[in-house]
Every structure is written in structure tokens, then in C-alpha cells.
Amino acid sequence: MSGKMLIRTIVPLTFIVQAALASAQTARDYISIVGSSTVYPFATVVAETYGKTTRFKTPKIESTGSGGGFKLFCDGIGVAHPDMTDSSRAIKKSEINRCKANGVTEIIEMKIGYDGIAIANVKKNAPLALSRKDLFLALAKNVPDPEGDQRLIPNPYRTWQEVNPDLPNVAIEVMGPPPTSGTRDAFVELAMEGGCQKIDWIAVMEKKDERQYRSICHTVREDGAYIEAGENDNLIVQKLEANDNALGIFGFSFLDQNSDKVQGSMIDGVAPTFEAIADGEYPISRSLFIYVKKAHIGMIPGITEFLHEFSSDKAWGDEGYLSDKGLIPMPSAERAYFAKNISQLRANIFVDND
Template structure:
């Protein structure tokens, strides 16, 4: 089930959209990542306050993959102007965009986040590593049958409690980042897996990133707050979600260390925490001059993502100074993403 949150209804007008349509939306339409959603909502609200007469943007939480798919469906008033993502656009998605006429895409890194592992306040605690997480959650760890039922089955130093992890679904950018930053990192620590990658990359990907489906890893919706709720009600469960949700719900949940590093702002900003990742938005440049408020909405991001800005107050981790400066420039010059950059 897709959970959708609307900030404002979108209406149609007689404004001409240069690409292929006689009408265009009267307000900005944003889709995508549930992790980026809370930040996008604040940006939308502040952009309206800063620009009297601007219609409230429509912000939808659809998941990174679903949002990019909508974004790439074409150009026109019935397609989104912006797609938020908690992982980078894939080359295949870029190709889909081009095939559907979305030929000018601007990629803007809005900040950093971390894939936090957490439990209820006072609940189960453990020191995790990517290898432990991989061995606990992989469908076939290192190509072998998955037999671990408790955390102690994975590592004798861990609690003898049943493995129960609530995490993001396959359509989520958080799930993609979990695979790449944690599961694969734990898998490729094995020498035989390194060799397999050289000989059979498809099999390597399957072994290293496929998550078990026997009920010990439970897919939740795109809404990270639901995962927070699940683990808050079960002290023996672990949840996987964006760091901002950990900070927002610090009275209910506690972060679990990875490689001895706590999921904190500082550890994510320096990438000391293994689950640190960049967050993105993709702007349809072909809509810039046709959608009222789109430029203003993008400009509001650049005013808000510093370490002491309003987004930091709700959990966004600021990018490094040089990265932030480069992306501020993109909010005014709208440099177009190329296929080579995604290789």
C-alpha cells in the first residue's frame, strides 16, 4: 500500500508548458523518498511564507524508486517536477527518463542521512557490524542456507533473542542503501565473495543483497514512522530507517552502534558511521519556466541546508562545505546531469 501525503491540491491552468502540453500545474509537484519527505515539507511551507502568492507545493511520499518512475514518465502538467531520493538515480532510470522525453535533469545533493539501526528505549542492545547484519538478514549468507534464528546464532556475543527486523520495502531508497552500504559491505568481507564478483557478478549481487523472506526481516511501508511504532511496541525488535527519524523519536527509540560508531550527526557527517549516505532531489529543468514557484522552491533548499539551518533542526546532516557550495550553484545555474556521471 502506498501512503501519500498532500500539502496542497494541484489544479490546472492555461499556462503553456513548452515541452508538449497546453496546460501546466499551478503549483510545484514533488514525489519520492520518505526520508527526504519531512525536509521537503518544511521547504514547501517556508517557500510559501517567503513568496506571498505562491501556491502551496504538493509533496508526496512515494519512495525513491516509485517517485523516480513517476518523474521519468514524461514532461507535462500531469507529471512531477521534482523527485526526491535517498540514493542516487540509476543509469537505467536515467535512460527511462530520456526515452520518455525527460531529457534535462538537474541532480542536487541536499544533504546527508544515515541508515540507523535502532531498538526501543530500554529494549534490546547490541554492537553491530555490517558482517553481523549481513549474516542475520541475508537470504543465503555466503551462498549457504540461512539457519540463524537468534542473534546469538550469528555471533555468540549477541543476545539469544529471536531475529526480528522491521525495515524498508524493496521500492525504498533506504532499502537500496541498506543493501549497498551494509549488506554488501558485510558480504564482500568474505574472500570467496570477492572472487565470485569477478567470475559471476549477477550471482554475487543475489547472494550479497537478497534479504531473507522467512518473517525475520519484515517489510514495512515507505513510512519510517510505522517502523518506529513497531519497535516502540516490541523491546526485542530492531528497526532500520533514516537517521532523522531516530533523532525525531529519541524519546522512544535508541540507536545501535555499527563498527563501534553510534548513529550520530557527527559520525554521519564524517562518514565514520557505515550507514552514512547522501540525499538527492532531481529537478525537471523542462518545467522550470512553466511551473509557478518551482525556482523559488528550489532556492529555498539552498537557504536551508546549512549545519545551523532549519533542516538541521529536524535531522538533516549538512554536506561538506565544498559539496554544499557546488550544489548551491546548481540551484541557480541548473547544470544538467549526464549519463556519464551515473556510470
């Protein structure tokens, strides 16, 4: 995998926004972070370490989902609004526009590592071997008519065996995150669309009618086979224990932390392991991010120091404490690139010329 750091400076801050921030130092003396439930465990352990080893208060972190985090983050500048948001996907153009409209005009994007999306079941049952095409056919709202004719019909599949004769004859029940979740976005894009592209006559539609293509490949069925289980991935693990035949969708770190209870399915012949995600072999892998309001640096105490802790080798390095929590570290050269930029943060050199 590879990644390019994207730092967006949209327009200069206005005098009014600067005035609104003038009293922030005395109004709030801790960092406020919202966002992804996947990044939450990593941000939390960094925050706890930071709180114990610096003179600053431990940041307050709220798990809102990536989409919910961007909404709060982009609501405005000042002490009433979060300083950072975590995300398990990149910020969308529409979110950048929302930020800009509300005066959040300088956004720092920092990639922190990688994660894989696990499709898991309880360990008392046999692990599954699924393809991305299986996942698309099982979970899409509309699928190709099994009788042919290159037409779509409402999803008729009720069991995994109906999707693929090699799979168990059990009902399709998949517990996953809601639309506000970055994990849901990544699953739809990487798993479902990846499977959708295996159907030739739909794949060619991407260039002819992208809107229709995305509607087919990205729309999850709503008849009960896919169950929105909230933003709390630990809750999904608990629900799997209560429902032997269900599958759950969540980040690799939660699979890793609950390996005594659940197991990941093979996806296109690859197991969701630390090594397979790190080298890009596992097909449902993604980058994780932190977004920072540049206007809050120097106004809310400790932001720079928090970013330095997050980007230290002891945190996100190959043997860092975040890898013990399930974060897949970036290659050393990529980490060095991001760490260098963070170390120069005070120099105010983060300008995007795109």
C-alpha cells in the same frame, strides 16, 4: 564525504513536448513532488517555509519511496506528471532510460546533504553492538554453511546469538522498508554488501562473477525474519514500541526525532550520531538528492524559487532549519558549489558532457 554534482542533459526537447507543456502554467499553479520517505520531512519543511515566505503556493509532496518516485517522475512531461522527485539514492541507469523513453530528456540532479541508516531498538532494552557481517548473516537469503566447505545454504539463523555469540538470545526480527525504498537499496548496498565482503571467498567473487556476487550479497531473506513495514518510517518506530525485541531500519532523522523512544545500534563500533555521519565515520551513510525536470522550470511557477530556498544557508547550512530536522549538512565548500549552480539555473548552463 564528498560529492560531485551530476546534471544530466540527455537529448534536446522535441517540439511535441514543448507543445504539451504550453498550457502548464494555467493548468497547475503549484509544484508537485514525489519520492523518498527519508527526504520527505526535509522537503516538507522547505515547502512550508517557501509557501509562507513567497507568493507561490505550498508545493504538494507525496511520500512514495525513491523507486516509486522515479517511476512517477519518469512517466512523462507535462502537468499530469510530477516536477520533482526526492531520493535517498542516486538515479539508476535503467531509470534514466525510462525517463528518456517517456520524453523526460533533461534531468537536474541536486545533492542536498547526507543521512545515516539507523538500526534501532526500543530504549527499554540494551543497545546492540552489531557489525555489518552480523547484519549480512542475519538477513541474507543464503549464507555460508557454518560447517565450512565454501558453499551457500538457506539462512539457518533464527536468533542473534546464533549469528554472533556476543549478541542476545532473541529471535531475529527486523522491520524495514520494501524494495521500492531508497533506504532499502542503501541498506543492502552499504550494510549487507559491506558485511558480505568480510567473507573472503565471496568477496573475490565480485571480479569473477558480479551477477552471482550481487545475488548473494543483496538478496534479503523471505522467511519472516525481515518484515517489510512499508514506506512510512514513523510506522516502523510505532511497531518497535509494540515489539520489544524487534529492530527497525530507517533514516537518522527519524532516530533523531524519536530519541525518547528508540536508540541506534553501534555499527562496526560506531554510533549513528550527527557528527559520525557528517565526517564519514559511520559506515552506513548516504547522500540525499532532489531531481528536477528542467522542462518544467518556467512552465510550473516557483520551481527556481523553491530550489533557491532549499539551497539557502538558512535551510541546508550548518545552523540551518534542516539540520534541526536531522539532515546532515554538506561541507561548506560543497554547499557553495551546489548553491552557485542553482543560482545560475536560469542561465541554462547545466550540461553533462559524460
